[in-house]
Amino acid sequence: MSEEKSYVAKRPPMGWNSWDCYGAAVTEDILLGNARYMAENLKEFGWEYIICDIQWYEPGADSHAYHKFTDLEMDEYSRLMPATDRFPSARDGKGFGPIAEQIHDMGLKFGIHIMRGVPRQAVHRNTPILGSKATARDIAHPASICMWNTDMYGVDANCEGAQEYYNSIFKLYAEWGIDYVKVDDIARIDCGPEAPGAGFSEIAMIKKAIANCGRDIVLSLSPGPARVEQKDFLLDNANMWRMTDDFWDKWDLLYGMFERCKAWEGIGCKDHWPDCDMLPIGHLCVCEDASGDETHKLSDDPARANKGHYTHFTEDEQKILMTLWCIFRSPLMIGAEMRDNDEFTLSLLTNKKLLNMHKHGKKAREISRKDDMVIWKSQTKDGKLYVAVFNIGEKENSAKIKFKDLGLDTKDEFPAIDVWEGSRYTIKDKKEVKLKPHSVVCFEIEAGETFSKS
Structure with missing residues (x-):
């Protein structure tokens, strides 16, 4: 196998993620609209990933907020499926396959967000696990829960059927044509390697599932902060891991990133990248009400014109952000509704010398x-x-x-x-x-x- 083919993330991935602009409310049209923008305006500069973030399996998701204990779309084997009211091409069990195919046809790659664990809904219904006699209830660790999202229970790695569950979902993602999976509620490894259902054990199961799924898939771990003393485990098991909690357009968060980058300097390498998180530039929070910021025209599209806000970072602060992320060689994930990019935002993303530093810099x-x-x-x-x-x-x-x-x-x-x-x-x-x-x-x-x- 050639060196090029042996890495799924030879360089830090560059793309767009739906969270900053659409929260849990992203739809098929939004994904494909932003993919077309990237293909037409950014692909030649190295941008290639379109990432559908959280709650794609929730009918009616409409904001950055989460609906507690809501019904989720799920197949008969405890695997979450795209909500067809938001992703109509997923009907008849097609999942994200049709969207991935369209994005691949643009010369781009497609990724999704998942929460670690098995759906609570599957546990309560005691649904089967594909490839195992175990059920969702058999593999669940009910004490291992996310503090901010009610969708999942952790998976107990000591139980029969646990690895088969992760194998089954990543086999499904491979069939859909997924190139990148962001796993959430997992990068803060605070419970130690012996604790079932969280942290080290679920990461290890996910890594094994990816290795066996038949497709190259980038593994990104969120949120942070991951700890520097755990770098050896992270280097062995993930392609990206968050150094921070969610990063937004607030100066104190950007100021603090310098200390985080200093702590992680020299650790990133081919296929393994400490992650500074999103680029909160351009038009953000489009699924929310208008912020009252009248300094920019938010959008020419009436559906977006009065929603959200343009980044609170000044132009100079955005240059600081882009320069630090690029010289440090963090993965780059655009947070903006790209179709509303103004000239300055586009200039940040197409600066050839800056991106050459990101692509080829070392030490x-x-x-x-x-x-x-x-x-x-x-x-x-x-x-x-x-x-x-x-x-x-x-x-x-x-x-x-x-x-x-x-x-x-x-x-x-x-x-x-x-x-x-x-x-x-x-x-x-x-x-x-x-x-x-x-x-x-x-x-x-x-x-x-x-x-x-x-």
């Missing part, structure tokens, strides 16, 4: 932090060096780019390009960078062959 690390002036660097095999200087403080400040921190000869000078502005520079040792609060500058430096071999 990313924070090289200094003082008075909320933070400097990160990464490098590429072809001799490019990326240096990002962030001012995450509340006043204007400056920092110096020191060549010794970058592995460069202090006597030399190098050509460089500002990744965001496109301006060209000649950079010398101890270049001073002055920045206003909540802003960033990122340089692509042509460090040359000597540096590329270091």
Whole structure:
């Protein structure tokens, strides 16, 4: 098998996820509309995944809120199925197959969100498990529950039928043509490897089920924070894992991400990526009432025009977000209703030099932090060096780019390009960078062959 085929996530996945804009209320038309936008506007830049987030199996889901103990669509083998009022092509047991086929025909990949465990509804009805004499009630761990969603009980890994249940759902996903599964209520592994029905044991069962399903599927674990001391287990069992709880368009969350990235630096590698979570940019919370923000026209579509809000991050803060996620090499999942992207939002997602840093950067690390002036660097095999200087403080400040921190000869000078502005520079040792609060500058430096071999 070639190196390329041996990885399902050789590079950090790039795509769109329905949660930030539609919560639990996403529909077939929304998925396909955003897929068409990606195919037409973003695919050439490396964006490829369309992810249907939570509650796709719930008829009538209509917001970011969850309906407690509601009826779910389910087949005779305890497996949740797409709600046909929201995904009409799923009728007659077709599931997500028709949607996946259409998305694949656009040259894209399709993913879904699931909760860990077995449906409570299946447990209460004592429905069968495909490939086993056990029932849903036999494999359930009733004390293992999600604190914010009532849909599932954990699965007790010690019970006969537990692995067969996970095998059966991932076999179904493979038949549908699923390329990516985000498993929720599982990345906070707080209960230890011996605890049945949660954490380590369910992740291990899911990994085994994917290995046996006959299809390459990316495994993403949510929410966080996952713990750095568990990195070896995560590297062995998942392609992505969340470093944080849900990330929204709030400055304090972005400020805190610098500490999280520092803690996880150097751990991401081919097929295994610490995940900073979503990119809450563009038009968000479309399934909710309008926020009263009149600074943007929300949408040209009357169905979306008075719903939700545009990101609360300033343009400079959005550049900070994109720069940190890309230099750190987090997976990138767009949170916006992409069909409503304005020119600036589109520019964030199509910056070739920024995305080259994300695609090819290596050895990313924070090289200094003082008075909320933070400097990160990464490098590429072809001799490019990326240096990002962030001012995450509340006043204007400056920092110096020191060549010794970058592995460069202090006597030399190098050509460089500002990744965001496109301006060209000649950079010398101890270049001073002055920045206003909540802003960033990122340089692509042509460090040359000597540096590329270091």
